[in-house]
Amino acid sequence: MARSIVPATFCAARGLGNRHVQTLLPRLRPLAALERDVEILDLPDGDFVELAWVRPAPLADDAPLFVLFHGLEGSFDSPYARDLLGMASRLGWRALLMHYRGCGQAPNRLPRAYHSGDTADAYWLIGQLALRYPRATKVAAGVSLGGNMLAKLVAEQGGDGLDLAGAIVISAPLDLAASADALNSGFARFYQRHLLKTLRAKIAAKMASGPLPINLAASQLERLDSFWAYDNEVTAPLHGFTSASDYYHRASAGRLLGDIELPMLILHADDDPFMPSDLFSRLPMASDAVRIEVARQGGHAGFIETRGGRLHPWLVDRVGRQLRDWASLPTPARSATSRS
Structure with missing residues (x-):
């Protein structure tokens, strides 16, 4: 078609x-x-x-x-x-x-x-x-x-x-993988930083209120400075994906x-x-x-x-x-x- x-x-x-x-x-x-x-x-x-x-x-x-x-x-x-x-x-x-x-x-x-x-x-x-x-x-x-x-x-x-x-x-x-790459390049990192700041704050609040199925300390969360890193360590394990790559492909x-x-x-x-x-x-x-x-x-x-x-x-x-x-x-x- x-x-x-x-x-x-x-x-x-x-x-x-x-x-x-x-x-x-x-x-x-x-x-x-x-x-x-x-x-x-x-x-x-x-x-x-x-x-x-x-x-x-x-x-x-x-x-x-x-x-x-x-x-x-x-x-x-x-x-x-x-x-x-x-x-x-x-x-x-x-x-x-x-x-x-x-x-x-x-x-x-x-x-x-x-x-x-x-x-x-x-x-x-x-x-x-x-x-x-x-x-x-x-x-x-x-x-x-x-x-x-x-x-x-x-x-x-x-x-x-x-x-x-x-x-x-x-x-x-x-x-999604191509978008994660684009947002990690040049001025687009400005948007990535802004979005990740709000995402990390929400997850930090959840981590403070109870255990989450992610293997991550609060200090490590703050160092996740790209969507590839954040989605690999947070989005994927929270929602049943094996990795950021798996998440990007399936979603x-x-x-x-x-x-x-x-x-x-x-x-x-x-x-x-x-x-x-x-x-x-x-x-x-x-x-x-x-x-x-x-x-x-x-x-x-x-x-x-x-x-x-x-x-x-x-x-x-x-x-x-x-x-x-x-x-x-x-x-x-x-x-x-x-x-x-």
Whole structure:
């Protein structure tokens, strides 16, 4: 099946095209004001995730539903989350964000955390949404880590395994080993240091409150200064992988792009500092269900243009257009077709 890769319509304004400028610009804009209701969703293993529901919500039970999965150490307060959730709400969608374990307002209950290939919690949530809103068209989107996780979930579940009309994957590290290498080079180490600082702090708190299935002292934890080191010593043993290499291989969604049957839009920038510029040449051919739009510039989850003299998130327009296209599509759970 042919891979569908086309140029994205994004064009950075003059002087704003640098990959790091694009990556950091969203944090220079005022955070979009958005009200939320918080729900604690209990999980089958005794843990929980925190849901942020945008308020006000549509009154009709069959209003379309947009669920967003954030990136590594992201939250409802991530600029892209506020932008995308606010846009969906303005279009009349019921909008929510799922915080991964420990990324909400309280630490999670179990020793384990979350990782790039951890699809079980998202699968549980989508199943619960199908029970609550059986007549609503549903679309999921994932940014960065959340995009890799969502692509992997869709590939695992096939065309009718999820109550979704489509999925949107944004700036996803579809080859985790290649992304770990990219983040350990040049200025990208700045992002690596920032993310590892928050990850180490969470694990240090867990280590102080009780034993963990990792062979690591607190002093050794502080010396883990790359994702390869951190994932080898923490992520892998916490979540049942033998090593960072094993984790990266099994959790990367890129190798599964040919298995995707649900309509999927992938948005990517060639200059994303979180991954190599030749990302898609490293991956197998995607299925016909996948449309890949690649911008020459955009950084990591940036895609900031100017409009009326102000910074404007292009992602809001592109994702909004996709939501309009999919708003009336039947979801697999409500269609007459099934996998053979």
